[in-house]
Amino acid sequence: MEAVAPAKTPKFVRYLPYWAVFCADLKSTLQSWIYRAWVLLSFGASLGFLLYRFGAKQVGGFVQPAPETMSDILTWITLGSITLVIVLTAGTICSERGTMADSILSRGISRYQYFLGKLHARLAAVLGTFLVIAVLSLAGSFLLLHGESLTFSGSVVALLAVMSILAMVTTFGVSISAICHSTVLSIAIVWMILYTGGFILSLMPADYPSPDRMLQRLPDVLRGFYDLQTVSRLVSGALSMSLLAATTGMVFFSRSDV
DSSP states (O other), X not given: OOOOOOOOOOOOOTTHHHHHHHHHHHHHHHHSHHHHHHHXXXXXXXXXXXXXXXXXXXXXXXXXXXXXXXXXXXXXXXXHHHHHHHHHHHTTTGGGTTTHHXXXXXXXXXXXXXXXXXXXXXXXXXXXXXXXXHHHHHHHHHHHTTGGGOOHHHHHHHHHHHXXXXXXXXXXXXXXXXXXXXXXXXXXXXXXXXXXXXXXXXXXXXXSOOHHHHHHTHHHHHTTOOOHHHHHHHHHHHHHHHHHHHHHHHHHHHHSOO
C-alpha cells in the first residue's frame, strides 16, 4: 500500500483580516466624492495661489517671500480641510451599523482589528494626500518664488506639526464614529470637541503650544527659526490626544452592540 501523505495544516495569518479591512476601506475612501472634492479643492487652491503670486511677481513686481506664501497655503489647507476630514471620518463605523455583525464581524475578525483597519486606512488617506499636496506646493514655491529663504529642516518641522493636527482630527472622527450610532451626531460631537479644545488652548499662556499659534508661526518655522521643544510639545500633545481617543473608541466599540 502507498503511504498517504499527511494533510498540511493551513497556515493562519493573524493580521490578514486587519489588512483586508484596511485595503477595502482605503479603496472606498479614495473613491468617495468627499475625498475627491477635498483633493480637488486643496490642490486647486494651492496651485491657483502659487500662480497668482507668480503672476504678481512677473507683472507688477510684487514679491511675497516663499515662507509667507507656504504659510498661507498650509494654513488654508488645514483650516479648509478640517470640515471635510470630519465628514470623511465621522461616518467610518457608525454608517455600517446594522449590517456589520452579519457581513463582517461574523467572519473571523476581531473588533480590534476592524477598528484599527478603519482608523489606519483613514489616516493613510488623509495624511498621505496632505503630504503629497504640501510637498508639491513647497516645490512650486521654491521654483516660482524666492525660495532661498525656505529651509529643509523648517519645512519638515512645519509639515510634521500640521500633519499631527490632521491626524488628531482624523482619529477623533473615527473614534467618535465607533461610539455613536449616527453620522450626523458624530460630526456634531467632533466639532464640539475641537472647538471647545481650541477655545481652552487659546486661553492658555502665550508660550503654551496650540494649533492656532503654530499656524501663526509657520513663516518663522519655514525659515528655520523655531523652538524644537515647543514644536515637540505640540506634536506629542496631538499624538497623545489621538492615542487617548483611539483607545477610548476601540474599547467602547469592542463592548457595544452592532
